[in-house]
Amino acid sequence: MKFTWFNLMPWPYLPxxxxxxxxxxxxxxxxxxxxxxxxxxxxxxxxxxxxxxxxLGFDGVGCNxxxxxxxxxxxxxxxxxxxxxxxxxxxxxxxxxxxxALYNPPVRVAEEFAMxxxxxxxxxxxxxxxxxxxxxxxxxxxxxxxxxxxYQEAHDLIMRAWHEREPFAFNGRYNKLRYVNIxxxxxxxxxxxxxxxxxxSVETYDFCIDNTYSYSxxxxxxxxxxKALLQGYWDRVAERNAPxxxxxxxxxxxxxxxxxxxxxxxxxxxEHVLYFYNRCLHVYxxxxxxxxxxxxxxxxxxxxxxxxxxxGFDTLTWKDLTEGGHVIAxxxxxxxxRMEDLIKGLHVGNIFGLFHVGNMTKEKxxxxxxxxxxxxxxxxxxxxxxxxxxxxxxxxPISKRATPGSLPAEREVAALAGAH
Amino acid sequence: xxxxxxxxxxxxxxxxxxxxGQPLVFLHGAGGATLExxxxxxxxxxxxxxxxxxxxxxxxxxxxxxxxxxxxxxxSWDVVDALGLKDPILVGHxxxxxxxxxxxAIAPHDVTRLALIAPAGLWLxxxxxxxxxxxxxxxYPALLFHNVEQGTALLxxxxxxxxxxxxxxxxxxxxxxxxxxxxxLFPIPExxxxxxxYRIKAKTLLIWGDSDRxxxxxYAHAFKKAIAGxxxxxxxEAGHMVTIEKPDQVIGALGRLVA
Numbered sequence: 001m002k003f004t005w006f007n008l009m010p011w012p013y014l015p016x017x018x019x020x021x022x023x024x025x026x027x028x029x030x031x032x033x034x035x036x037x038x039x040x041x042x043x044x045x046x047x048x049x050x051x052x053x054x055x056l057g058f059d060g061v062g063c064n065x066x067x068x069x070x071x072x073x074x075x076x077x078x079x080x081x082x083x084x085x086x087x088x089x090x091x092x093x094x095x096x097x098x099x100x101a102l103y104n105p106p107v108r109v110a111e112e113f114a115m116x117x118x119x120x121x122x123x124x125x126x127x128x129x130x131x132x133x134x135x136x137x138x139x140x141x142x143x144x145x146x147x148x149x150x151y152q153e154a155h156d157l158i159m160r161a162w163h164e165r166e167p168f169a170f171n172g173r174y175n176k177l178r179y180v181n182i183x184x185x186x187x188x189x190x191x192x193x194x195x196x197x198x199x200x201s202v203e204t205y206d207f208c209i210d211n212t213y214s215y216s217x218x219x220x221x222x223x224x225x226x227k228a229l230l231q232g233y234w235d236r237v238a239e240r241n242a243p244x245x246x247x248x249x250x251x252x253x254x255x256x257x258x259x260x261x262x263x264x265x266x267x268x269x270x271e272h273v274l275y276f277y278n279r280c281l282h283v284y285x286x287x288x289x290x291x292x293x294x295x296x297x298x299x300x301x302x303x304x305x306x307x308x309x310x311x312g313f314d315t316l317t318w319k320d321l322t323e324g325g326h327v328i329a330x331x332x333x334x335x336x337x338r339m340e341d342l343i344k345g346l347h348v349g350n351i352f353g354l355f356h357v358g359n360m361t362k363e364k365x366x367x368x369x370x371x372x373x374x375x376x377x378x379x380x381x382x383x384x385x386x387x388x389x390x391x392x393x394x395x396x397p398i399s400k401r402a403t404p405g406s407l408p409a410e411r412e413v414a415a416l417a418g419a420h
Numbered sequence: 421x422x423x424x425x426x427x428x429x430x431x432x433x434x435x436x437x438x439x440x441g442q443p444l445v446f447l448h449g450a451g452g453a454t455l456e457x458x459x460x461x462x463x464x465x466x467x468x469x470x471x472x473x474x475x476x477x478x479x480x481x482x483x484x485x486x487x488x489x490x491x492x493x494x495x496s497w498d499v500v501d502a503l504g505l506k507d508p509i510l511v512g513h514x515x516x517x518x519x520x521x522x523x524x525a526i527a528p529h530d531v532t533r534l535a536l537i538a539p540a541g542l543w544l545x546x547x548x549x550x551x552x553x554x555x556x557x558x559x560y561p562a563l564l565f566h567n568v569e570q571g572t573a574l575l576x577x578x579x580x581x582x583x584x585x586x587x588x589x590x591x592x593x594x595x596x597x598x599x600x601x602x603x604x605l606f607p608i609p610e611x612x613x614x615x616x617x618y619r620i621k622a623k624t625l626l627i628w629g630d631s632d633r634x635x636x637x638x639y640a641h642a643f644k645k646a647i648a649g650x651x652x653x654x655x656x657e658a659g660h661m662v663t664i665e666k667p668d669q670v671i672g673a674l675g676r677l678v679a
Contacts, residue, residue, distance in 0.1 A: 027554075138554060141607045145599035146487060173487075286554035289591075290606070292599020299591045 001343065001383055002394055004060035004094045004125075005053030005369065006253065006352045009046050009073040009080075012359035013038060014279045019314055024284035025070035027138045033070070043073065045362050047080070051087045052366060053355070056373035059394075060092035060125060062352055064218075065099050066132075067139040071280035071358075078112045085120040086404045092395045093120050096195060096216065096352065097127020101147055102140050105175045106154035110161040110182050117186035121401035124188065125394065127216070128155060129197040130204075134283065137290040145292030148203070150174045162191045193393045195251060195350070200229045201298035205236040208249070214350060214393040216251035220281060220313075222325035223254060223342035230346045232301075247343075247384050248393040251350030254342060255357055257329040258371040265329040268364055269357065270318045273327050276358030281313040327357075332375035339376065343383050350393065421455050421464060426472075428498040434480035435472040435503070439464030442678060443508040445500060446471040447516030450552065450601040452478060459663040462671055467509065472499045476600035489604050489611035493522040497530075506530075509677055510622070513537040513663055514635070515601055518613065521643075524624075525616040533677040534622035536643065537670065538635050538660050543610035547638045553598060553606055557590075566631040566659040574664070617646035624650040627673050629658030629665065651676065 014033060015021070022030055050061045063080040066072030074080050081095045093116060098109045117124040130136065130151050137144045153172045160168065160180070167181035186192055194213040198204035208215040215233055219226050230250060237245050257273065259265035321327045328338045343351070355369045382388065421438035436455060444467035446453070446460065453460060453471050463469050475483035475495075486495050496519050500508065510531050512520030517539025524531040543549070550563055557575070565571025604611055624647045628640040637654065644650045653673040658665040 137607070143606050144553075144602050145595075146603065149484075284554070286556050290553050290602070291594040291597070292602050292606075294591075294595060296592055296595055299588065299595055302588070 001381055002059040002092075002248075002350050003377055003380075004062045004092070004350070004352045005050065005056075005058040006062035006064075006094075006096075006354050007046055007050060007356040008064070008066075008071055008354065009042075009356075010071040010276065010280050010358055011039075011073060012042060012275075014070055014275070014359075018279045019282040022282070024287060025280055025282045026066075026134045027068050027284070027287045029068060029070045039073070046073070046356070047083055047087070049356055049362060049365055049369075050080075050084055053369060053373075054084075054088035054091040056370055057377070058091055058353075058369075058373060060094040061088060062094040062096055064096045064127070065129070065135070067135045069134070071276070078116065081116050081124075082119070085116060085123070091123070092125045092397075093123050094125040094195075094352070095127055096125075096197060096218070097129050099131030099136055099140075100128050100154040100158060101142055101151040102131060102136060103154070105177060106157050107161050107177065107180060107182055109154070110158045111184075113192065114162070114182060114184045114186045117188055117192055118184050120397070122187040122192075122397040123395050124186065124192045125195060126192045127195045127197060128158075128213075133290045133293040134287045137293055138287050143292075144290040147293060148295070159191065162186060187398060188396055193395060195393070199298075200232065200301065201295060202232075202236065202301065203295060203297070205233050206240065208233075209237055209240050209242050212392060214249055214251055216253070216350065216352065218253040218352065220253075220255070220277075220326065222321075222327065223252065223338075223346055224325035226252060226346060230348070234347060244390075245347070246387045246390045246392075247347050247349035248387060248390045250346070250348045251352060252342065252346055252348045253352040253354060254339075255327045255354040256335065256339075256368070256372060257327060257355075257357065258332055258335050258368045258376060259329075260331060260371075262330040262334055265331070265334075266318055266322075269329060269360070269368070272358040272360040272364070273318065273321060273329070274316075274358075277313045277316050277321060277326065280358060332371055335372065336376045336379050339380055340383070343380065349384060349387065349390070421457070421460055421469070421471075423455055423478075426499065426502045428495065428502045430485050430495060430498070431475050431481045431483045433472050433475065433499050433502070434478055435470055435499070436460060437468075437470055439467055439469050441467045443468045443470065443505050445503075445505065445508045445510050447496065447510075447512035447519050448473070448477070449514030449516050450598060450605060451514075452597055454478065459667045459670070462667050463674075466671065470503055470505065470508070472496070472503075474597075474600055476596040482596065482600070486600075487603055489522060489613075492519055492604055493526055496520075496523055497527065507532055509533045509535070509674070511535040511537065511674065512539060514660065515540050515605060515609070517541070518604065518609070518611075521613055521617065521620065524622050525613070525619040528619050528621040531620075531622040534620065535625040535627060535674055535677060537627045538629065538632055538662060539626075539639075539643065540605060540609040540635060541611070541613040542639055542642050542646075543608055544638055544642060547636050549609055549635055550633075551607065552634070553602060563634050564659055564661045566629060566657050566665055570665075571659070571661065614642075614646060617643070618648070620647050623677060625673060625677055626650055626652045627662065627670055628652065628654055629660060629662035630654055630656050631658065632660045632662070634660040 518541035561571035
């Protein structure tokens with residue numbers, strides 16, 4: 001099992017009447033609600049927490065890409081990842097990921113991911129999402145019904161840029177490049193492991209199966225509702241005669257809150273969980289799914305956007321959210337049991353744990369994360385002993401890694417002056 | 421009106437045909453056109469109407485090869501050719517007006533009579549066109565009609581909005597139709613037409629509803645300025661769906677092209 005400590009980096013100062021007074025947390029969110037000076041503290045706290053997760057023994061620390069979004073302060077995940085490469089030691093840097101259709105040209109992704117892999121000593125786990133409709137279409141203006149074609153081309157270009165050892169010409173529909181010859185290239189060969197966030201489309205299942213990428217379902221609705229979707233994936237894995245059905249072929253995002261007891265969990269975390277579900281997911285439904293963004297096949301399969309649920313998240317209570325599995329919260333034993341249900345039920349080897357939730361304070365976040373790392377994670381480590389050796393979907397760092405900040409003392413440098 | 425199919429180099433194209441008289445090609449807006457369209461029925465009382473559906477509209481086959489404005493423009497010429505028409509009266513509404521204007525600019529000697537009904541295709545900084553792609557269905561009537569109440573009744577007639585099967589069908593139709601329209605309209609319905617309008621040689625009529633809240637009448641003046649000799653017919657108490665709200669006046673205005 002691989003456990004990644006994830007933070008969406010929500011803006012923690014959305015007002016109490018946010019959902020009454022504002023139509024959307026995303027795309028056209030009210031500029032007045034952002035305070036750059038306050039964000040200085042917020043960003044640094046969030047980075048501190050990611051670094052702390054590394055010291056707790058999480059396998060990975062994760063970041064992702066959203067634009068014009070009140071619950072995601074990472075329009076550039078690579079900037080966050082770069083900061084993490086220097087201040088974390090062992091954890092994988094899980095960038096989940098770069099919306100590759102948005103980079104112009106997409107070799108930028110090949111280059112930046114290569115830089116992250118080189119600086120971190122091979123600790124990069126790379127993600128290639130199509131990106132939500134809010135981000136890709138409404139914020140970044142990509143034409144909805146051409147987004148997937150552009151994504152596919154960007155993917156092919158990046159992979160070739162990583163794999164080829166001679167400059168090559170790339171005559172794409174969306175990218176015309178005479179000399180592709182990235183410098184640097186990643187440590188991990190032939191390329192860093194790749195995870196593809198998806199939302200239930202068959203095309204994405206096949207894309208993962210065909211390329212040996214891990215399929216990740218980044219849902220906010222929890223593991224109980226995810227069952228049908230991931231079952232669809234595993235059925236497809238069987239149908240396509242994939243060589244194996246290793247659980248590492250899939251990942252799942254889950255909000256997790258641990259306390260000493262179940263009631264303490266509610267006392268400590270309820271307000272923050274409600275802040276996230278009631279305010280941060282308040283997305284104007286018109287932005288959820290630009291016409292043409294989803295394929296016809298996907299719509300017909302009934303996979304609708306999770307951002308426009310029929311009943312909405314606005315009115316969900318702690319009881320709804322914990323019983324419904326949106327949130328796994330409670331004592332270490334409660335959380336262990338439910339995580340076991342999740343891991344077995346969905347057959348997933350990668351967990352992207354959302355340990356910072358909404359406007360949670362750093363103290364509570366540290367408390368919950370430490371309890372999970374010490375009292376829950378060890379008991380879940382060997383859920384799939386027969387697949388323990390499957391390293392296809394995780395990073396392979398080099399053993400001799402540099403220690404940041406290890407320049408020689410100034411007096412040793414000064415000694416150079418007198419040497420001639 | 422009847423629905424028929426004609427083969428073009430890329431895909432078979434579905435088109436509505438009816439009436440007799442001078443051939444008239446009508447290019448529909450982003451909402452599409454149907455056999456039941458009352459405006460087309462009235463139009464067919466005076467003209468031999470051909471109303472091709474853009475690929476993906478109605479029951480027609482999608483065409484992934486049409487990606488940008490030039491593709492749309494040449495495809496529409498392919499359809500005119502496939503129908504065996506020479507210099508038909510060319511009429512386009514909204515998105516169809518944008519395509520008709522492009523067709524006339526790219527082949528100015530092949531179009532002598534052009535009517536643009538509240539066409540898209542320009543962008544005025546002071547009058548940003550509302551984003552129809554993020555607009556919720558219940559918000560359409562206020563955007564499209566002068567008489568919002570009547571418009572609402574028209575758009576929601578007999579529909580149970582909470583029926584999941586209806587919703588799925590609605591989403592599929594939207595994905596097919598607006599997905600296609602998005603290739604020339606998303607996120608800003610402007611693809612450089614302003615730089616090409618000077619090429620139009622056709623006698624050009626601009627028809628606009630006075631209370632168009634989607635493409636406001638300021639755009640009528642911008643088109644008029646850019647197309648030499650263009651004439652503007654403003655229609656009172658009509659919104660963007662002027663063809664539905666005032667069909668007789670629109671058809672009356674078209675008469676000026678053949679007079």
